[in-house]
Amino acid sequence: MAFPHCVFPIGLLLLLVVGSSGRPLYPLPSKSSRGNRQPLQTSRPYNIAHRGSNGEIPEETAAAYMRAITEGADFIETDILSSKDGVLICFHDVTLDVTTNIAQHKHFANRKRTYEVQGVNTTGFFTVDFTIEELKSLRVKQRYPFRDQQYNGKFSIITFEEFIDIALDAPRVVGIYPEIKNPVLINQHVKWPNGKKFEDKFVETLQKYGYKGSYLSKDWLKQPAFIQSFAPTSLIHISNLTDLPKIFLIDDVTIPTQDTNQSYWEITSDPYLDYIKNYVVGIGPWKDTVVPAVNNYLQEPTDLVARAHAHNLQVHPYTYRNENQFLHLNFHEDPYVEYNFWLNHIGVDGLFTDFTGSLHNFQEWTSSQERDKKSASKLLHDIASMIATYNNRV
Ligand SMILES: *[C@@H]1O[C@H](CO)[C@@H](O)[C@H](O)[C@H]1NC(C)=O
Ligand SMILES: *[C@@H]1O[C@H](CO)[C@@H](O)[C@H](O)[C@H]1NC(C)=O
Numbered sequence: 001m002a003f004p005h006c007v008f009p010i011g012l013l014l015l016l017v018v019g020s021s022g023r024p025l026y027p028l029p030s031k032s033s034r035g036n037r038q039p040l041q042t043s044r045p046y047n048i049a050h051r052g053s054n055g056e057i058p059e060e061t062a063a064a065y066m067r068a069i070t071e072g073a074d075f076i077e078t079d080i081l082s083s084k085d086g087v088l089i090c091f092h093d094v095t096l097d098v099t100t101n102i103a104q105h106k107h108f109a110n111r112k113r114t115y116e117v118q119g120v121n122t123t124g125f126f127t128v129d130f131t132i133e134e135l136k137s138l139r140v141k142q143r144y145p146f147r148d149q150q151y152n153g154k155f156s157i158i159t160f161e162e163f164i165d166i167a168l169d170a171p172r173v174v175g176i177y178p179e180i181k182n183p184v185l186i187n188q189h190v191k192w193p194n195g196k197k198f199e200d201k202f203v204e205t206l207q208k209y210g211y212k213g214s215y216l217s218k219d220w221l222k223q224p225a226f227i228q229s230f231a232p233t234s235l236i237h238i239s240n241l242t243d244l245p246k247i248f249l250i251d252d253v254t255i256p257t258q259d260t261n262q263s264y265w266e267i268t269s270d271p272y273l274d275y276i277k278n279y280v281v282g283i284g285p286w287k288d289t290v291v292p293a294v295n296n297y298l299q300e301p302t303d304l305v306a307r308a309h310a311h312n313l314q315v316h317p318y319t320y321r322n323e324n325q326f327l328h329l330n331f332h333e334d335p336y337v338e339y340n341f342w343l344n345h346i347g348v349d350g351l352f353t354d355f356t357g358s359l360h361n362f363q364e365w366t367s368s369q370e371r372d373k374k375s376a377s378k379l380l381h382d383i384a385s386m387i388a389t390y391n392n393r394v
């Protein structure tokens with residue numbers, strides 16, 4: 001008898017809690033002008049849209065990045081590689097095989113090569129063997145078969161400059177989070193005029209569009225950017241070229257650094273954190289190295305986050321994905337439980353997610369609850385007494 005009467009008030013309560021933050025979940029472009037854009041939020045861990053909203057739309061495409069911006073990303077994340085003619089592009093794999101329709105382009109069949117990539121002989125169609133014009137003739141597709149395939153073949157590869165345009169055109173301040181990807185391979189295969197290296201072109205591109213300034217400086221807040229790389233020598237090389245904040249990415253425990261061949265254990269040691277903190281503001285570890293998993297169940301967390309924080313380094317782990325294929329069993333197939341664990345139990349400073357919308361909703365709803373806990377419980381009390389009165393009348 002009491003249950004059906006409860007349904008409406010609880011729904012009403014949820015609406016009030018969400019709405020009472022005073023801001024719409026997704027700011028409407030028509031409501032903000034370029035001159036007075038909503039600033040980057042800096043009061044809670046960063047929502048980093050990994051390759052755009054690639055859980056929904058093929059990775060690293062303009063559509064995936066625009067979707068991530070609509071869904072509330074603080075930063076849009078991208079992997080920078082190069083074409084044969086030295087144009088920087090947004091693309092994750094060094095080969096085009098998995099996420100483009102290169103196989104259908106029979107006229108490129110003779111471009112297949114084998115190169116050594118991080119100590120492994122890899123065969124495929126490498127971005128560094130195609131001009132930007134040729135790359136633009138390809139179309140991108142979804143990486144995983146269990147994700148939405150309807151956008152396959154609809155979008156092309158974009159350049160680093162086109163990516164920057166998307167961020168700068170956003171209706172609010174949206175940061176960028178580009179990676180200097182596979183610098184060893186790129187510098188082996190692509191040459192730029194005047195002896196410039198891949199890393200130099202990368203920084204020049206950021207500077208061309210006005211990206212500068214140290215973390216949280218006035219310049220930075222206007223156009224926020226984190227530069228990320230797995231290669232410590234690349235981060236050190238650019239340290240004299242730009243004061244933009246840098247993040248040192250850390251791979252799985254089995255994979256040595258591509259440039260210095262250092263082990264996971266060496267680069268996460270206290271002496272190394274002491275050294276690298278002179279160049280970077282944080283680390284970006286693979287999440288399973290922070291909290292190891294056995295048989296798909298999480299084990300005791302390591303002390304990596306505590307030690308990084310003790311060195312005043314932020315921690316932005318990767319990658320959070322909604323699907324059961326990726327969720328550890330501790331999380332009961334619920335990505336919100338995973339976000340709650342990492343944000344509120346482990347205490348990280350940013351997360352790379354394939355589903356920016358899910359992380360955004362989690363953060364909006366939980367922060368509204370925090371802010372409104374008092375008024376919400378009062379409201380609940382009022383509703384309960386209304387129901388009691390109503391039930392008494394019936
Ligand atoms: C890759 O292949 C070349 C040519 O066959 C060979 O000389 C080299 O040792 C191989 N490298 C690795 C890491 O297997
Ligand atoms: C950066 O500049 C300083 C001072 O000029 C110099 O001592 C240092 O070697 C430079 N570092 C790199 C990586 O070029």
Ligand SMILES: *[C@@H]1O[C@H](CO)[C@@H](O)[C@H](O)[C@H]1NC(C)=O
Nearest residue numbers: 118119256257260261262263
């Ligand atoms: C990298 O380090 C490992 C372990 O110390 C060593 O066995 C290997 O030969 C090194 N590789 C290169 C390319 O130096």
